[in-house]
Amino acid sequence: MPAQLIDGKAISAKVREEVAADVRHLIDTTGVEPHLVAVLVGDDPASAIYVRGKQKACEKAGIRSTLHRLPAETTQQQLTDLVQQLNADATVHGILVQLPLPDQIDPVAIIDAVAPEKDVDCFHPENVGLMVQGRPRFLPCTPHGCQRLLIESDVETSGKHAVVLGRSEIVGKPMALLLMQRGLAADATVTVCHSRTRDLAEQVRQADILVAAIGRPKFVTADMVKPGAVVIDVGINRVDDGIVGDVDFEPVREIASAITPVPGGVGPMTIAVLLQNTLKAARLLAEQSAG
Numbered sequence: 001m002p003a004q005l006i007d008g009k010a011i012s013a014k015v016r017e018e019v020a021a022d023v024r025h026l027i028d029t030t031g032v033e034p035h036l037v038a039v040l041v042g043d044d045p046a047s048a049i050y051v052r053g054k055q056k057a058c059e060k061a062g063i064r065s066t067l068h069r070l071p072a073e074t075t076q077q078q079l080t081d082l083v084q085q086l087n088a089d090a091t092v093h094g095i096l097v098q099l100p101l102p103d104q105i106d107p108v109a110i111i112d113a114v115a116p117e118k119d120v121d122c123f124h125p126e127n128v129g130l131m132v133q134g135r136p137r138f139l140p141c142t143p144h145g146c147q148r149l150l151i152e153s154d155v156e157t158s159g160k161h162a163v164v165l166g167r168s169e170i171v172g173k174p175m176a177l178l179l180m181q182r183g184l185a186a187d188a189t190v191t192v193c194h195s196r197t198r199d200l201a202e203q204v205r206q207a208d209i210l211v212a213a214i215g216r217p218k219f220v221t222a223d224m225v226k227p228g229a230v231v232i233d234v235g236i237n238r239v240d241d242g243i244v245g246d247v248d249f250e251p252v253r254e255i256a257s258a259i260t261p262v263p264g265g266v267g268p269m270t271i272a273v274l275l276q277n278t279l280k281a282a283r284l285l286a287e288q289s290a291g
């Protein structure tokens with residue numbers, strides 16, 4: 001029997017409705033209208049699609065969204081100036097600087113420049129530190145989106161062996177952390193695999209829950225998946241005929257017990273969590289000004 005399909009579109013719609021209700025409540029009780037500002041430097045087509053998805057989702061959830069488009073030649077100083085201006089703007093609650101940035105810009109310096117209270121990506125070291133210590137301010141959008149998919153699909157993770165394929169700062173590393181922490185969609189025994197892992201296929205085959213975030217099209221083949229495993233595909237790889245994940249979907253679907261599709265899996269969840277974080281940022285500000 002093929003695996004249950006984990007419907008990220010449907011689950012993200014539910015999360016966005018929760019956010020929309022909470023946004024209305026925040027506006028009614030405090031007058032604060034959550035506001036997300038995205039900054040896009042250059043014109044990477046993949047980034048442009050993400051930005052459009054975000055703006056539409058914001059609109060539907062009652063969150064104000066602004067897009068700053070800067071030319072590809074923008075300097076480090078110019079981008080830093082814009083970030084500082086947004087930090088100082090009390091009407092802005094969330095700041096998202098779209099990655100990757102052009103080569104002349106140091107992404108770490110830009111991430112550090114974003115006010116931690118407005119860092120809805122959860123990339124700033126203060127927010128990463130809080131998350132590592134299990135007292136998060138924000139949760140990283142894609143990893144937490146994956147957790148929510150597991151929760152909504154009633155996947156038991158406690159005591160299970162989770163394998164995270166990929167060790168990026170944005171997905172793999174925080175994903176492993178969230179899965180090993182105490183709590184919902186967590187309490188797992190976690191292995192992180194990456195390009196230097198010896199016997200990678202053998203390691204991946206041990207997974208009860210597999211999160212593929214390696215950024216290589218169809219990297220995970222059916223022979224690497226334990227029968228009955230739950231497979232979360234974070235990959236968004238552009239190929240000639242559209243986008244494919246990091247998982248060879250059709251054959252793996254015959255072996256797994258549940259699997260996320262691409263598109264329609266993790267991607268929409270990333271956006272839904274971004275809205276949750278923007279709401280949280282606005283709420284924190286409202287509480288602060290209420291004293």
Ligand SMILES: Nc1nc(=O)c2c([nH]1)NC[C@@H]1CN(c3ccc(C(=O)N[C@@H](CCC(=O)O)C(=O)O)cc3)C=[N+]21
Binds near residue numbers: 121262
């Ligand atoms: N500071 C920053 N934060 C990010 O979170 C960030 C970023 N930079 N840079 C780019 C990547 C990429 N990313 C996506 C999120 C959602 C979809 C998404 O919703 N995709 C849909 C549609 C995809 C399509 O049809 O092209 C899906 O998977 O179903 C895609 C890509 C966030 N990123």
